[in-house]
Amino acid sequence: MIDLSIEVPLAAFTLRVEAALAGRVTVILGPSGSGKTSLLETVAGLRPKARGRIALDGQVLQDDARRLRLAPERRRVGYVPQDSGLFPHLSVLGNVRFGARGGDEGRVESAIDTLGLRPLLGRSPGALSGGERQRVALARALASDPRVLLLDEPLASVDVELKERILPYLLRVRQDWRVPMLYVTHNVGEALVLADHVLVLRAGAVEASGAPSQLLSSPLMARQVAVGGIENIFPVRVLSHDTSAGVTRLRTESGLDVAVPLASARLPGSTATLAIRAEDVLVAVEPVRGLSARNVYEGRITRLDQTGIDVLVGVEVAGGSTWLARLTPGAVRELQLALDGRVWLAVKSHSARWV
Amino acid sequence: MLTADELGVLLFTLGIAGLGTLLILPLGVGLALVLARYRGPGKSALETLLSLPLVLPPTAVGIMLLEVFSRRTALGAALAAAGLDVVFTWRGVLVATSIMSFPLLVRSARTAFEEVDPRLVGIARTLGRGPAATFFTVTLPLARRGVIAGATLAFARALGEFGATVMVAGNIPGRTRTLALAIFHDNQVGRDDRAVVLGGVTAVLAFGALWTSEWLTRRNAGRGEA
Numbered sequence: 342m343i344d345l346s347i348e349v350p351l352a353a354f355t356l357r358v359e360a361a362l363a364g365r366v367t368v369i370l371g372p373s374g375s376g377k378t379s380l381l382e383t384v385a386g387l388r389p390k391a392r393g394r395i396a397l398d399g400q401v402l403q404d405d406a407r408r409l410r411l412a413p414e415r416r417r418v419g420y421v422p423q424d425s426g427l428f429p430h431l432s433v434l435g436n437v438r439f440g441a442r443g444g445d446e447g448r449v450e451s452a453i454d455t456l457g458l459r460p461l462l463g464r465s466p467g468a469l470s471g472g473e474r475q476r477v478a479l480a481r482a483l484a485s486d487p488r489v490l491l492l493d494e495p496l497a498s499v500d501v502e503l504k505e506r507i508l509p510y511l512l513r514v515r516q517d518w519r520v521p522m523l524y525v526t527h528n529v530g531e532a533l534v535l536a537d538h539v540l541v542l543r544a545g546a547v548e549a550s551g552a553p554s555q556l557l558s559s560p561l562m563a564r565q566v567a568v569g570g571i572e573n574i575f576p577v578r579v580l581s582h583d584t585s586a587g588v589t590r591l592r593t594e595s596g597l598d599v600a601v602p603l604a605s606a607r608l609p610g611s612t613a614t615l616a617i618r619a620e621d622v623l624v625a626v627e628p629v630r631g632l633s634a635r636n637v638y639e640g641r642i643t644r645l646d647q648t649g650i651d652v653l654v655g656v657e658v659a660g661g662s663t664w665l666a667r668l669t670p671g672a673v674r675e676l677q678l679a680l681d682g683r684v685w686l687a688v689k690s691h692s693a694r695w696v
Numbered sequence: 697m698l699t700a701d702e703l704g705v706l707l708f709t710l711g712i713a714g715l716g717t718l719l720i721l722p723l724g725v726g727l728a729l730v731l732a733r734y735r736g737p738g739k740s741a742l743e744t745l746l747s748l749p750l751v752l753p754p755t756a757v758g759i760m761l762l763e764v765f766s767r768r769t770a771l772g773a774a775l776a777a778a779g780l781d782v783v784f785t786w787r788g789v790l791v792a793t794s795i796m797s798f799p800l801l802v803r804s805a806r807t808a809f810e811e812v813d814p815r816l817v818g819i820a821r822t823l824g825r826g827p828a829a830t831f832f833t834v835t836l837p838l839a840r841r842g843v844i845a846g847a848t849l850a851f852a853r854a855l856g857e858f859g860a861t862v863m864v865a866g867n868i869p870g871r872t873r874t875l876a877l878a879i880f881h882d883n884q885v886g887r888d889d890r891a892v893v894l895g896g897v898t899a900v901l902a903f904g905a906l907w908t909s910e911w912l913t914r915r916n917a918g919r920g921e922a
Contacts, residue, residue, distance in 0.1 A: 439825075
């Protein structure tokens with residue numbers, strides 16, 4: 342539980358946040374320059390001009406009314422800045438060990454394994470890719486036994502083309518380590534897949550706060566979707582490769598089978614993360630036949646949200662996972678889509694992207 | 697080849713320069729850190745004051761030191777009473793060379809500290825290191841080449857100090873005579889051949905020290921870009 346009641350004077354405005362964040366993962370969503378990074382730095386104790394009260398699981402980190410302010414080293418926060426902030430004079434192992442209080446080697450080893458750093462331990466940070474640097478920074482933060490992880494756009498500095506984003510590792514950390522996260526991003530898809538709670542910031546003020554699905558119709562979400570699009574993001578396990586059909590078969594956590602273009606480099610049994618843009622999901626009101634799309638699922642409409650010009654349709658399919666499809670209002674009218682209506686979704690295998 | 701006396705002068709000079717550099721290191725590094733991080737009133741005044749020995753005639757620094765440490769002052773009298781006379785002793789050589797070389801250490805170290813990303817310092821704090829531990833595990837290691845380069849420059853400057861030294865410590869054979877003073881003395885008494893030999897020795901020493909300093913600074917810059 343993170344209690345925030347803070348004011349931070351910034352160049353363009355004053356950041357004001359009042360929030361009680363109970364979720365395991367709280368995503369702070371907002372356009373660049375909305376004060377997201379300043380919020381994280383304030384929690385970490387790195388903003389001397391920040392005023393107010395911050396409490397973490399009942400322990401007060403800062404309360405200016407009582408002239409109380411814990412130094413950053415006593416707050417036990419695991420801060421991962423956007424540029425990783427690795428120490429250039431230390432190896433990967435040296436960086437991960439740096440934060441281990443009392444030389445807790447067990448935590449260091451677990452962090453190294455969770456983030457898959459074994460092969461990189463002797464390297465210098467300068468010899469790492471962007472995604473590798475983020476993984477080292479995340480392991481270093483975990484090794485310091487933090488009570489909260491502060492993650493600043495961990496996916497932003499990573500070259501998407503290299504397909505080495507660290508989302509699968511973040512999902513693993515969320516699953517295996519009992520550390521709450523404050524996660525800053527401007528990507529709605531990331532917020533949807535990771536967050537229990539979303540705080541929407543705009544020009545230093547909280548514009549909306551709530552469960553991610555509740556916020557899809559909020560103006561800012563709509564803007565973000567209009568600008569950056571929205572993706573369905575699923576952690577998956579590789580089942581098999583079908584060379585003659587030219588596809589690799591995957592299964593999502595909720596038991597849904599997905600076929601994607603052959604990716605023989607992915608070992609059967611290994612895990613990965615798949616992203617499919619909401620505009621690449623087709624919606625039909627009758628069972629689909631004679632269509633080239635490899636992935637067809639039957640489901641029920643659970644939400645219909647006007648986001649900007651388009652309508653975001655949420656469809657719950659067998660197994661319980663929800664897909665988002667982005668349709669024009671005209672299409673929604675023509676198909677007479679309504680809540681609880683039965684629909685079939687069709688997804689081309691080529692519209693899936695590894696992340 | 698050097699005579700026994702000349703060898704003594706050489707060792708004395710190296711010893712004074714080395715000891716002086718070690719003595720000014722903690723204070724110089726501390727001041728450099730303050731100048732690199734501190735933003736506020738008095739900063740430029742302090743910087744100017746610290747750089748003064750670079751531009752003042754060394755004899756001007758020497759006469760000030762002579763005034764400060766003479767037995768007429770409380771400090772000078774107290775030191776004399778404790779058997780730690782500065783004026784016309786090896787301690788005078790140490791004080792004069794240290795003061796003259798101090799700004800070189802501070803300037804080089806300050807630049808190195810300014811190049812350390814303050815965000816890394818903040819991150820080290822969030823990882824549980826207090827200010828002192830952060831300094832020794834992050835700031836100083838990242839700035840170490842600049843600090844060592846500054847210390848090397850200061851050492852080289854101390855090797856060649858003349859003006860302030862001759863004012864405070866005189867030119868007493870076997871007691872306060874350094875290489876620079878010995879060269880002057882040899883020339884004065886007509887032994888120009890020995891003066892040339894000693895001049896060559898100082899040139900070799902200074903070249904080695906400066907080259908080391910340059911090399912370290914360049915490597916530091918290269919690391920910054922990586």
